[in-house]
Amino acid sequence: MHHTIVIGLETHVQLLTKSKLFCGCVNRFNPENPNTQTCPVCLGLPGSLPVMNREAFLLSVKTGLALNCDISQFTKWDRKQYYYPDLPKAYQISQYDLPFSHDGFLEAEVEGQGVKRVGIIRAHLEEDAGKNMHDETGGGRDSHVDLNRCGTPLLEIVTEPDLRSAAEAKAYLDELKLLLNYLGVSDCNMQEGSLRCDANINLHIHGDDGSKIATPIVEVKNLNSFRGVEQAIDYEANRQLEIYEETGRKLGDPGVHKETRGWDANRSVTFGQRSKEEASDYRYLPDPDLVPITLTADEIDEIRQALCEFPADRRRRFSEAFELSAYDVSVIVNQGAEFANYFETVAAECGDGKQAANWCTQDVQRELNERSVAIGEFPIGAVALGTLLAKVVANEITTKSAREVFAELLESEAIEPTAALAQIDQIIEERGLAIVSDTGELEGVVETVLAGNQKIADDFRSGKQGAIGPLIGQVMREVKGADAKVVRQMLIEKIGK
Amino acid sequence: MSIVGSTTEELLGQLASGDVSCVELTSAYLDQIAARDPEVQAFLRYDRDDALRQAERIDAKRQSGQPLGKLAGLPVAVKDNMCTKGQPTTCASRMLEDFVPPYDAHVVTRLKEADAVLMGRANLDEFAMGSSTENSAFQVTRNPHNAEFAPGGSSGGSAAAVGAGMTPLALGSDTGGSIRQPASFCGVVGMKPTYGRVSRYGLVAFASSLDQIGPLAGDVTGTARLLEVIAGHDARDSTCVDLPVPEYTQSLNEPLSGLTIGIAAEHFAEGLDPEVESTVRSALDVYTSLGATVKEISLPHSRYAVATYYVVAPCEASSNLARYDGVHYGFRAESFENMIDMYATTRGEGFGDEVKRRIMVGTYALSAGYYDAYYLKALKVRRLIREDFDRAFADVDVIASPVTPTPAFKIGSLVDDPLAMYLQDLYTLSANLAGIPGISIPAGTSSGGLPIGLQLLAPAFEEERLLRAARMFEQESE
Ligand SMILES: [Zn+2]
Numbered sequence: 001m002h003h004t005i006v007i008g009l010e011t012h013v014q015l016l017t018k019s020k021l022f023c024g025c026v027n028r029f030n031p032e033n034p035n036t037q038t039c040p041v042c043l044g045l046p047g048s049l050p051v052m053n054r055e056a057f058l059l060s061v062k063t064g065l066a067l068n069c070d071i072s073q074f075t076k077w078d079r080k081q082y083y084y085p086d087l088p089k090a091y092q093i094s095q096y097d098l099p100f101s102h103d104g105f106l107e108a109e110v111e112g113q114g115v116k117r118v119g120i121i122r123a124h125l126e127e128d129a130g131k132n133m134h135d136e137t138g139g140g141r142d143s144h145v146d147l148n149r150c151g152t153p154l155l156e157i158v159t160e161p162d163l164r165s166a167a168e169a170k171a172y173l174d175e176l177k178l179l180l181n182y183l184g185v186s187d188c189n190m191q192e193g194s195l196r197c198d199a200n201i202n203l204h205i206h207g208d209d210g211s212k213i214a215t216p217i218v219e220v221k222n223l224n225s226f227r228g229v230e231q232a233i234d235y236e237a238n239r240q241l242e243i244y245e246e247t248g249r250k251l252g253d254p255g256v257h258k259e260t261r262g263w264d265a266n267r268s269v270t271f272g273q274r275s276k277e278e279a280s281d282y283r284y285l286p287d288p289d290l291v292p293i294t295l296t297a298d299e300i301d302e303i304r305q306a307l308c309e310f311p312a313d314r315r316r317r318f319s320e321a322f323e324l325s326a327y328d329v330s331v332i333v334n335q336g337a338e339f340a341n342y343f344e345t346v347a348a349e350c351g352d353g354k355q356a357a358n359w360c361t362q363d364v365q366r367e368l369n370e371r372s373v374a375i376g377e378f379p380i381g382a383v384a385l386g387t388l389l390a391k392v393v394a395n396e397i398t399t400k401s402a403r404e405v406f407a408e409l410l411e412s413e414a415i416e417p418t419a420a421l422a423q424i425d426q427i428i429e430e431r432g433l434a435i436v437s438d439t440g441e442l443e444g445v446v447e448t449v450l451a452g453n454q455k456i457a458d459d460f461r462s463g464k465q466g467a468i469g470p471l472i473g474q475v476m477r478e479v480k481g482a483d484a485k486v487v488r489q490m491l492i493e494k495i496g497k
Numbered sequence: 498m499s500i501v502g503s504t505t506e507e508l509l510g511q512l513a514s515g516d517v518s519c520v521e522l523t524s525a526y527l528d529q530i531a532a533r534d535p536e537v538q539a540f541l542r543y544d545r546d547d548a549l550r551q552a553e554r555i556d557a558k559r560q561s562g563q564p565l566g567k568l569a570g571l572p573v574a575v576k577d578n579m580c581t582k583g584q585p586t587t588c589a590s591r592m593l594e595d596f597v598p599p600y601d602a603h604v605v606t607r608l609k610e611a612d613a614v615l616m617g618r619a620n621l622d623e624f625a626m627g628s629s630t631e632n633s634a635f636q637v638t639r640n641p642h643n644a645e646f647a648p649g650g651s652s653g654g655s656a657a658a659v660g661a662g663m664t665p666l667a668l669g670s671d672t673g674g675s676i677r678q679p680a681s682f683c684g685v686v687g688m689k690p691t692y693g694r695v696s697r698y699g700l701v702a703f704a705s706s707l708d709q710i711g712p713l714a715g716d717v718t719g720t721a722r723l724l725e726v727i728a729g730h731d732a733r734d735s736t737c738v739d740l741p742v743p744e745y746t747q748s749l750n751e752p753l754s755g756l757t758i759g760i761a762a763e764h765f766a767e768g769l770d771p772e773v774e775s776t777v778r779s780a781l782d783v784y785t786s787l788g789a790t791v792k793e794i795s796l797p798h799s800r801y802a803v804a805t806y807y808v809v810a811p812c813e814a815s816s817n818l819a820r821y822d823g824v825h826y827g828f829r830a831e832s833f834e835n836m837i838d839m840y841a842t843t844r845g846e847g848f849g850d851e852v853k854r855r856i857m858v859g860t861y862a863l864s865a866g867y868y869d870a871y872y873l874k875a876l877k878v879r880r881l882i883r884e885d886f887d888r889a890f891a892d893v894d895v896i897a898s899p900v901t902p903t904p905a906f907k908i909g910s911l912v913d914d915p916l917a918m919y920l921q922d923l924y925t926l927s928a929n930l931a932g933i934p935g936i937s938i939p940a941g942t943s944s945g946g947l948p949i950g951l952q953l954l955a956p957a958f959e960e961e962r963l964l965r966a967a968r969m970f971e972q973e974s975e
Contacts, residue, residue: 040600044820046593046701047580047602049734079816081863083840090819145824283863285816285872288706291735 004204005237006214007163009229011176013155013186014128014194015059021127021153022050022093022290029192031131034146042151044089049289052077056153057100057293059185060125061303063155064101066179066310067120071300075100076292080282085145086130096284099124100293107312108175109330110168118172119160128152149193155185161200166230173197173226174334178311182337190224197223200258201236202251205244214251215240218259220270232263235270314340322353331361339375342382349386352393359389363406380409384420391428398483401433432480439490445478446490457495468492500525501662505571505719508665512559512570519559519570523552523614526572530617530663536644538636539657541577541587543617548572551614558612566611567726573608574658574667577618578625579710580699581605588701589633590623592821592828592847602699603734604668604710604727611726616664619654623849624818625675625703627651628921631912632851639908641683642947646905649679649921652713656683659713660948666723667713672703673806674900674925676711677937681900681950684939686720686967687713689925691957692932693738695724696731704813705736707806707929717938717968721745724960743961752969753962758784759794759893764924770903776941776949777899783973784897794889794896798881799927803919805882806926808862808875814852815859821847854915883931890956895966898924900950904943924952934960938967940974 017027023041030037040048064071078096104120130150132143157176163169177195180186188195203215218240220232243249249256261270309317311333318340319329332343339360347356364385368378388405391397397405405427409420428434436442449471450457459467468491475487500508500522511517527545534540555570575581578588580598582605587593601609608615622632630638630653638653640646641661648657652669655676659667660683669676671689680687688711695710702708712723725746730739758781765774781791823829823843830842848856862871889896901921911918928935933954940951951970955963 040598043825045598045600045826046586046588046596046820047578047598047699048600049698051733051735081816081819083819083822083837085824085836088820088825090822091816281865283816283860283865284868285812285863288704288813289702289735 001208002206003237003241004164004206005166005233006161006202006204007165007169007233008161008200009159009163009169009172010198010200011157011173012196012198013063013157013180013188015056015153015155016184016186017053017056017059017153019053019055020151021053021056021125022151025151027152029189029194030148031146034144034148037148038150042088043147050093050287052290052293053153056125058303059183060100060123060153060155061295061300062183062307063157063180063185064104064123065300065304065307066183067101067104067106067123067157069101069104069120069123071101071295072098073295073297073300074098074292075295077287077290079285079287080126081285082282084129084132085143086132086147086150088130088147088150091285092127092129093287093290094126095124106172106175106179108168108171110171113167116162116168116171118162118168121158121160123155123157126154126156128154166233169199169233170226170230173229175311178334178336182308182311182314184308184337190226193224197229199223199229199232199236201233201240203237203240203244213244215244216249216251216253216256216259218261218270220261220263221273223263225265228263228265231268232270235268236261239270308337318344318353322347322357324353324357328357328361332357335375342375342378345382346386346389349383350389350393352389355389355393356386359385363403367410379412380406381417381420383417384409384424387421388424391424395483396435397428397433397481398435401428401431401481404431404433434481435483435486436479436481439486442475442479442482442487442490445475446487446494449474449478450491450494460495468495501529503665504716505665505714505722508571509569519552519555519614520549522570523548523572523616526616526662526664529661533641533661533663536639537641537648537657537661537663538638539619539641539648539654539661539663540574540617541589541620541633541635541654542585548614548616555612555614566613567722568608568611568613568666571613571666572616572664573613573723574616574619574655574664575605575608576621576625576652576655576667576669578621578670578701578703579604579668580701581615581618584618586618586701587635588624589621589635590848590852591634593701594634594828596827598699600699603696603731605699607727608668613666613726616658619652619658619667619669621654622651622675623852624701624814625651625670625672625708626814626851626855628674628678628918629906629908629911630654630657630679631908632849634849637908640905640947643905643945645907646947647682647908649682649901649905651675651679652687653679653682655713656680656685656687659683659685659715665715666719668710668723668727669713670700670703670708670710671925671929672707672709672810673929674922676713677900677925677935677950677952678921680713680937681939681952682905682948684948684950685713685715686717686936686938686971687711688720688724688936688960688963689928689934690724690728690960691738691934692929693736694934694958694960695727696729696734696737698731698733698737702813702817704810705817706813707810709929717964717971718746718749720936721749721964721968724964728960738958740958745961745964748961749964749968750972751965752787753894753965754788756784756787756789756895756966756969757893758789758791758966759889759896760791761794761796761799761889761896761898763796763799764898768902768920768923769899772941772943773899773901773903773949777897777951780940780951780970781897783970787969787973791897792893794893796882796885796889796927798878798885801878802882802927802930803923805875805878805930806922807858807919808871809879809930811855811859812863812872812875813859815856815863818848818852818856823847851915879930882927886927886931886933886954886956894955894962896954898952898954900924900937900952904945904947904949928954933957934963936963936967938971940970
C-alpha cells in the first residue's frame with residue numbers, strides 16, 4: 001500500500017490598482033490609520049452604488065491570459081451573501097457562475113523533477129472584506145473593524161487538484177508570484193496580506209491490488225506564507241493517513257463533508273474550525289447594481305498583444321540569446337522583471353551575456369543583499385554597468401580595474417546615467433587604469449625590470465615557473481593599467497631570448 | 498391669484514415677474530402644511546426656518562441678477578428614502594430612524610442645482626414596501642380627498658402632499674407602481690421614468706433592478722419640468738443610461754398626430770371596478786375625438802406579472818436590506834447574547850412586518866435548491882413580459898390602462914390581507930419588470946368623490962411621447 005497527496009490551491013491576490021474595485025477610495029495597505037480610506041460605497045451606506053474599476057478588470061484579464069485561460073466574452077457580478085462585521089453590505093461582490101476566465105494552466109519547474117503543468121480551473125475578480133480586530137468574548141461589543149481593506153480588488157485563482165507534493169505546491173506558487181510580478185499585477189506581499197492561500201488536500205491510497213481510495217477533502221484556510229503551505233500539506237498528509245488507518249473513513253461515505261481547518265503557524269499544526277455547514281449557503285444573486293461586462297474577441301486580442309513577456313519565455317530567450325546555463329538564467333529571471341530587465345540592458349551594452357550574468361548575479365546581487373534594496377534603488381544604472389563591462393570585454397581595462405571603478409561608483413550613490421558614464425572615464429583616467437596597449441612603453445619597463453632581476457630570470461629559465469610572479473607585479477606597479485597577461489607574455493619572451 | 502393651487506408654470510411666471518417672492522411663495526405652502534398636514538400627515542419632517550432660509554437665498558440670487566435654475570423658487574417634497582446630506586433619511590423605518598447620510602442623492606443634488614426649495618421629507622411605506630403608506634413605522638398618511646381613505650403607496654406622502662396643495666412638486670420612487678398608484682389615489686400626476694433614465698445614486702434600495710425615481714406634480718407640465726431636472730446620466734450609477742435628455746417642457750403642448758393607443762384585454766379583466774373601467778373608456782373616447790386610433794393589443798404574459806414581481810422584488814430586497822444588521826450604523830437592539838443574536842434581535846426589532854415578510858420570501862427563494870425554481874424562472878418570465886411590450890409597441894405608440902383595479906380603499910381595510918394589497922399593483926408593475934416609462938394622470942372621480950387615474954405606458958426612453966400624450970388628454974379635460 002502506498003499513497004499520493006492530492007492538492008488544489010485557491011490563491012487570493014490583491015491587485016495593484018490606484019483605487020478600490022467599486023469606488024474611488026485609494027487602494028493602499030494602511031493598518032495604522034483604520035477607517036481612513038473609506039467612502040459611502042465601500043462602507044455600504046444606504047443608497048450607495050458600486051461602479052466597476054476598469055483598471056482592475058484589465059489587470060485581471062491580463063493575468064487570465066498569462067495563465068493561458070479562456071477569457072469570457074460575457075461576464076457578470078454576483079453577490080455572495082453572508083453576515084460578518086467586516087462585510088458592511090452583508091454581501092461580497094464576486095463572480096459566481098460566469099467568471100471572466102477559466103480553463104488555463106501554469107507551468108512550473110519543480111526541483112529535481114522537471115516542468116510540472118498545473119491546470120487552472122478559473123480566475124475571478126472580487127472585492128476584499130475589511131478586517132476584524134477580534135474579541136468575541138464581549139458578544140461583539142469589544143470588537144473593532146477596520147474597513148480600509150474593504151472593497152480592494154482581489155483576484156482568486158483556483159487550480160485543478162493537480163499538485164502532488166509540498167514541493168510542487170511551492171514551485172507553483174513561486175512561479176505564480178513571479179508571473180504576477182512580471183505582469184505588474186500585484187506586489188504579492190504576504191506580510192501585508194496581498195497574497196493569501198487556501199489549500200484543498202486529501203490522499204489517494206493505492207492498495208497492492210491496484211485499488212484506489214480517496215480520503216475526505218480538507219480545506220486549510222488562510223495560509224499566509226509559502227512555507228506555511230508546504231508545512232500544512234505535509235502535516236495534513238500525515239494526519240489524514242493516520243486517521244484513515246484508524247477509521248477507514250473515505251470520501252463519499254455517508255456523513256463525510258469537506259472539512260475546514262485553520263493553520264497555526266506557531267505550532268505548525270492544522271486545527272479544526274467551526275463547521276461551515278450553516279454558513280455554506282451563500283444565496284448567490286446576480287448583482288442588479290452592476291451591468292455585465294462584454295468583451296469582443298478583438299478587444300481580448302488587443303489586451304493579449306499588449307502583454308509583457310512571461311518568465312518562462314524570458315528564460316528561453318535569455319538562454320538562447322546570451323548562451324547562458326539554465327541555472328544562470330533562472331537565477332536572473334526569478335529575481336523579478338526589474339532585475340531581468342537590468343541584466344538584459346547590461347548584457348546588451350557590454351555584448352557579453354556571460355560577463356553580464358556574472359556581474360549581475362555576484363557583484364550586483366551581493367550589494368543588493370547588503371543594502372537590502374531592490375534593483376530599482378541600486379545606485380549604478382544598467383547602462384553604466386554595461387558600459388563599464390564593455391571596456392573589460394574590449395580589453396580596455398582589466399576585470400580587477402572594473403571592480404575598482406564599480407566600488408567607486410557605489411560610493412557616489414544614485415547618479416545621472418550620463419554623469420555616470422563621464423565618471424567611469426574619469427575614474428579610469430585618474431587611476432590610470434586603462435590597459436597600456438603601447439607595447440613600446442611596456443617593452444622598456446620590462447627590459448629595465450629584467451635587467452635588475454637577472455637571478456629571477458635565471459630561476460625561471462631553470463624551470464621555476466612561479467619565479468615570474470614578482471616580476472609581473474613590479475612591471476604593473478610601474479605601468480598602471482598594464483594587462484597582466486600581456487606583461488607575462490612579454491617577460492617570458494624576453495627571458496627566452 | 499392665490500399661490501396654493503396654482504400650476505408650476507403660473508408660479509414660475511409670478512416669481513419671474515416679481516409679483517411674488519420665493520419667501521412669500523414658500524410661506525404660503527408652509528402655511529398650507531400647517532393647516533392640512535396635522536390631518537393628512539404626509540410629511541415625516543419639515544423645517545419651516547430651513548425652507549425660508551433656502552427661499553431667501555434664491556430671492557437674493559434673483560435680485561443680484563445671477564442665473565437661476567429650472568425650478569428656481571419652487572418647493573419640492575422629497576420621499577424619505579433619498580439621501581440628503583446632514584439630514585435624517587429614515588425610509589420610515591425604525592432601523593434608520595437616526596441615520597444621517599454624509600452625502601446627497603444624485604436627485605437631491607440636481608434639485609439644489611436647479612434652485613428648488615427642499616420642503617421636507619415625505620412619508621412612505623417602510624423601505625417603499627407597500628401600497629398604502631400604512632407600513633410606515635412612524636405615521637399613517639391620509640388621502641387628502643377623504644381622510645378615511647388611504648393615499649396609496651409607497652410614495653403616499655409625496656402624492657398626498659401634492660394632492661393637498663402642500664407643495665407643487667414632489668419626488669417619489671416607483672418599484673412596482675409606488676408613484677403611479679398614489680398619484681391616481683390622490684388625484685395628481687405621477688410618472689415612473691424608464692429604468693436608467695434617472696440616477697438611483699442615493700436612493701435607498703428596495704429592489705435595485707426595478708427601483709426608479711420619478712416626479713409628482715399637480716399637472717403634466719410640472720411633471721415634465723421636474724423630470725427634466727432629475728433625468729440624465731450619472732457615472733455613479735452603472736445602470737443609469739448615457740442618453741441626452743430632451744427638453745420635455747418645450748414640446749409638451751404639441752399634440753401627437755396620428756397617435757395609436759393600444760388597449761390590452763388583460764387590463765380589463767375580472768376584478769376591475771366598473772367606475773374605473775368606465776373612466777378609462779371615457780378617456781379613450783376623448784383621445785378618439787382628438788384623432789387618435791385605439792387598437793386592441795395582447796400582453797399574454799401580464800397575468801404572471803404579480804407572481805414574477807413578488808419573486809424578483811423580495812429576492813433583491815432580502816439582499817439589499819441585509820446590511821441593516823446593527824453593526825455599522827442605524828438601529829441596534831439593546832440586549833443580545835452574542836454576535837449572531839445581535840443580528841437577529843436587531844433585525845427582528847428594527848423592521849416592520851411587511852419588510853420582514855418580504856425578506857423572508859426573498860431569502861427562501863434564493864436558498865440553495867430553490868434558486869432555479871423561483872429566481873431564475875422569474876427572470877425568464879420577466880423577459881417574456883418585456884417581449885410582450887416590444888411586440889405591442891411595434892403596433893401602437895402608447896398603451897392605455899387603469900392604474901389600479903379600484904379607487905382608493907379605506908385605511909385599515911387591506912392591512913390583514915397582503916395578497917389583496919399586492920394586487921393593487923396588478924396594472925403598474927409590468928412597467929417596472931419591462932423597464933418602460935409609465936404615467937398616471939387624473940381622469941375622473943368616483944361616485945364616492947375619490948380620484949381615478951389613467952395610466953399610459955410608452956417604450957423605453959420615450960418619456961417625451963408619454964408626456965405629450967398625457968398633456969393632450971389634460972388639455973382636453975381642462
Ligand atoms: Zn470607498
